[in-house]
Amino acid sequence: MKRRKVLALLMAMTMAVSTTVACGGAKTDTAPTAMVDVARESPSNYAYEPSPAPAIKGETNSAPAAEYYVTDAEYGADYYLEVEPYYERETYNVLEEKGFSDVSLSPLSTFGADVDTASYSNMRRFVNSGYGLGDFDGVAIRAEELINYFKYDYKAPKKGEIFGVDATVSACPWNKDHKLMVLGVNTDTLQETEKPDSNIVFLIDISGSMNSANKLPLLKDSMELLVKNLSENDRVSIVTYASGTRVVMEGVPGDKTKKINKAFKNLSAGGGTNGAGGIELAYEIAEKNFIEGGNNRVILATDGDFNIGKCRGDELKELISEKKETGVFLSVLGFGMGNYNDVTAETLADSGNGNYSYIDTLAEAKKVLVDEFTSTLYTVAKDTKLQVEFNPAMVSKYRLIGYENRALNAEDFTDDTKDGGELGAGHQVTVIYELELAKDNSGSSLKYQENALTDKGRAKDEWCTLSIAYKDPDADTSKYLEFPIGKDNYTDKPSDNFILATSVAEYAMALNDSDYLADKTAEEALEQAIKNVEKLDCEDEIVEEFLSLMQCVAEKDYDDDDYNWYE
Numbered sequence: 001m002k003r004r005k006v007l008a009l010l011m012a013m014t015m016a017v018s019t020t021v022a023c024g025g026a027k028t029d030t031a032p033t034a035m036v037d038v039a040r041e042s043p044s045n046y047a048y049e050p051s052p053a054p055a056i057k058g059e060t061n062s063a064p065a066a067e068y069y070v071t072d073a074e075y076g077a078d079y080y081l082e083v084e085p086y087y088e089r090e091t092y093n094v095l096e097e098k099g100f101s102d103v104s105l106s107p108l109s110t111f112g113a114d115v116d117t118a119s120y121s122n123m124r125r126f127v128n129s130g131y132g133l134g135d136f137d138g139v140a141i142r143a144e145e146l147i148n149y150f151k152y153d154y155k156a157p158k159k160g161e162i163f164g165v166d167a168t169v170s171a172c173p174w175n176k177d178h179k180l181m182v183l184g185v186n187t188d189t190l191q192e193t194e195k196p197d198s199n200i201v202f203l204i205d206i207s208g209s210m211n212s213a214n215k216l217p218l219l220k221d222s223m224e225l226l227v228k229n230l231s232e233n234d235r236v237s238i239v240t241y242a243s244g245t246r247v248v249m250e251g252v253p254g255d256k257t258k259k260i261n262k263a264f265k266n267l268s269a270g271g272g273t274n275g276a277g278g279i280e281l282a283y284e285i286a287e288k289n290f291i292e293g294g295n296n297r298v299i300l301a302t303d304g305d306f307n308i309g310k311c312r313g314d315e316l317k318e319l320i321s322e323k324k325e326t327g328v329f330l331s332v333l334g335f336g337m338g339n340y341n342d343v344t345a346e347t348l349a350d351s352g353n354g355n356y357s358y359i360d361t362l363a364e365a366k367k368v369l370v371d372e373f374t375s376t377l378y379t380v381a382k383d384t385k386l387q388v389e390f391n392p393a394m395v396s397k398y399r400l401i402g403y404e405n406r407a408l409n410a411e412d413f414t415d416d417t418k419d420g421g422e423l424g425a426g427h428q429v430t431v432i433y434e435l436e437l438a439k440d441n442s443g444s445s446l447k448y449q450e451n452a453l454t455d456k457g458r459a460k461d462e463w464c465t466l467s468i469a470y471k472d473p474d475a476d477t478s479k480y481l482e483f484p485i486g487k488d489n490y491t492d493k494p495s496d497n498f499i500l501a502t503s504v505a506e507y508a509m510a511l512n513d514s515d516y517l518a519d520k521t522a523e524e525a526l527e528q529a530i531k532n533v534e535k536l537d538c539e540d541e542i543v544e545e546f547l548s549l550m551q552c553v554a555e556k557d558y559d560d561d562d563y564n565w566y567e
Contacts, residue, residue: 091304091341092140095404097514100397100436103390109398110413112406113185113384113421113429115375116349117368118334118342118358119145123511125337125360127549132556133522136511140342143508144402147430150504150542152497154186154428162381163187163468167485170494172434173532174506174525175518181433181485182501183388183466187381189426190374198234198254198295198377203282204267205302207242211269214360215336219301220264222333222365226299227261229373230254237285238263241278242271251289275302275344276319286328293474295378300348301333304341316344320351321419327474329379329422330354333368350405353382353422367542375424381470383420383478386431387413390464397436399516401505413469416478420469432505434516435463461487496536500543503529507550526554 101109119142126139157164166184173180202223210216230236234254240246249263282298290296320330330352334345342358349356355376357368368376385408390398412418423429463485469478494502509517510525517525530550536543 089339090139090337091343092138093343093346093405094138094140095142097512097516098400098404098407099516100399100434102397103392103395103438107390107392108387108410108413109390109400109433110385110387110408110410111400111403112408112419113386113423114144114403114406115148115421115423115427115429116142116145116346116356117149118346118356120149121358121360121364122334122340122342124545124549125358127552129337130556131553133510133526133553134513135556137513141508141511142402142405143505143512144406144431146508147402147432147501147504148428150430150500150546151540152184152428152430152501153495154184154497156186157188162470163481165466165483166497167466167483167489168494168498169435169463169485169490170492170498173502173528174509174520175434175516177436177518179435179437179490180498180502180505181435181463181489182498183431183433183485184497185386185423185429185431185468187375187423187425187427190378190380195374195378196294197291198230198297199237199286199289199291200230200234200254200295200377201237201239201282201286201289201298202264203278203298203300203302204238204240204264205242205273205275205278205300206240206267206269206271207273208270209273209303209339210336212336212338215303216267216269218359218362218365219333219335220267221362222359222369223264223301224261225362225365226369226373227254227257229370230257235289235291236260237282237289239278239282239285240267241274241281242269243274244271245274245277245281247281247285250285276316279316279319279323279348283323283326283328287326290327295329296327297329297331297354297377298352299331299333301335302345303336303339304334304344317347317351320348324351324353329382331376332356334358346405350421351419353379353419355422355424372426375426378425379422379473380425380427381423382473383416383418384423384429384468384470385413385418385420385478386429387467387469388431388433388464389467391462392438394438394461394463395435396438399434401432401434402508403431413467414478414480416471416476423470430501432501463487463489496538499532499536500538503532504546506532511553523554526550530554 119140122139123141123146126136154166155164164186166186167181169179169181171180172178204219206216210219227236232253232255236252236254236256237250238248238260240248248267249260252259254260279298279300282300286296286298324330330349331354332345332349334340334342334356345358346356357364357376359365359368387410406421408418421429466483466485468481468483471478506525506529510522510529513522520528530547533543533547533550
């Protein structure tokens with residue numbers, strides 16, 4: 001894959017609005033004063049022009065913010081991007097990285113399936129704003145959301161089955177003494193005739209914090225893309241919230257696109273953020289228009305900045321957990337920068353039987369709401385949990401990469417009151433374990449140490465067993481499946497699937513300055529991930545963009561002396 005030619009943006013802390021990547025400029029204390037043309041191979045060209053810089057409330061000794069006028073050549077959309085010098089007001093729940101578990105003590109690894117991708121597009125926003133490898137401290141880089149952003153070539157489920165499962169075990173690029181196991185769980189796509197009718201309530205945050213170009217204007221254009229996919233049998237409602245709440249539209253047929261788009265275009269931002277009140281009203285409208293056997297869903301579009309009513313994570317989690325029992329699912333679309341609340345957005349999606357995406361560009365909106373329309377909106381398996389039981393004859397220790405906030409106790413796997421993850425039609429879940437293989441201790445003279453190489457372990461040559469628990473969308477009781485993974489899944493010549501997934505994992509570990517890059521520094525791990533992706537025989541634009549992002553991070557000059565202005 002040839003390295004993409006990009007022109008670096010010569011501005012401080014700005015956000016690129018394209019699927020193709022331009023490296024952000026160095027962190028400086030002033031915005032540029034001249035228009036900057038950004039040349040890209042495809043698919044769009046943009047121009048940024050500064051407007052008068054507003055002051056940043058509540059901050060001192062900070063660089064001025066600025067707004068940039070943006071023209072999207074492909075979609076014909078205009079935005080004003082508010083650019084702030086840094087993101088200290090954004091809210092993230094940075095989780096502690098998982099360590100290794102001893103198979104003899106903890107043979108079961110249990111967690112909820114996760115197909116959220118918000119962390120990837122948010123990471124892209126930071127890279128395009130000028131972030132280098134050492135700048136991500138305090139920003140949530142959830143490894144599984146980076147890994148699951150990509151589509152892999154997994155086998156489809158067999159006829160009559162809901163899941164297809166792939167497994168590969170091969171060398172670990174950052175620890176020569178370990179192996180990696182990549183598990184891929186794939187759901188089937190829906191044919192057009194199989195799609196259920198939809199009852200969709202768009203819950204739109206129109207508070208004052210949404211009054212910038214990468215928020216409400218981008219949100220409106222994103223909704224217009226989604227509406228194109230709806231039919232006359234679908235029903236659309238729009239609920240807004242700011243200081244108060246309002247029903248803008250209720251139960252309109254999905255093919256009335258002009259009417260729906262006009263309602264979106266007439267929205268304007270101002271006031272406080274009564275998100276909890278908006279959620280209550282949106283679910284009330286969704287229940288009123290409920291379609292039996294249909295796809296009943298609230299789509300919340302917000303920057304996550306709640307400041308009226310129930311605002312804390314535990315309060316919102318309790319509220320959404322109650323509402324999901326109505327049979328209405330929740331999807332969350334995050335927008336914006338500067339005051340973005342990742343914690344709130346993720347909490348709402350995880351608690352509401354839904355998924356969470358961050359929309360940083362119109363192209364990302366197209367990916368989520370058009371290209372992945374059926375997987376975003378049509379749930380085929382809810383409360384999906386994964387449990388891997390490791391064979392001590394083959395594996396001594398294991399470490400799950402990512403999924404820290406999806407961890408469950410072993411007994412939760414069979415507890416139908418414990419929440420799992422939701423999978424849509426055509427969704428994929430990719431899981432990566434780092435493994436330390438077992439040594440043959442048959443000659444052990446220890447009095448109390450049982451020989452791990454039992455007859456059962458020797459006979460089956462199984463590394464582990466993947467078990468899946470899930471519920472049908474309208475069911476309350478789980479179904480269970482098992483998939484043994486054995487020596488036939490090991491290879492010295494891994495596929496492109498394995499190389500891409502493990503390179504993404506290595507990149508995420510580098511950004512998080514992982515303690516488990518045994519043979520590599522973060523810089524070396526990043527360089528290795530770049531080299532591995534460069535070798536892939538792949539024409540996928542998303543993979544090409546990923547390569548460009550990694551190159552931008554690697555090329556950044558993150559000398560602290562360059563931006564001591566904000567200290």
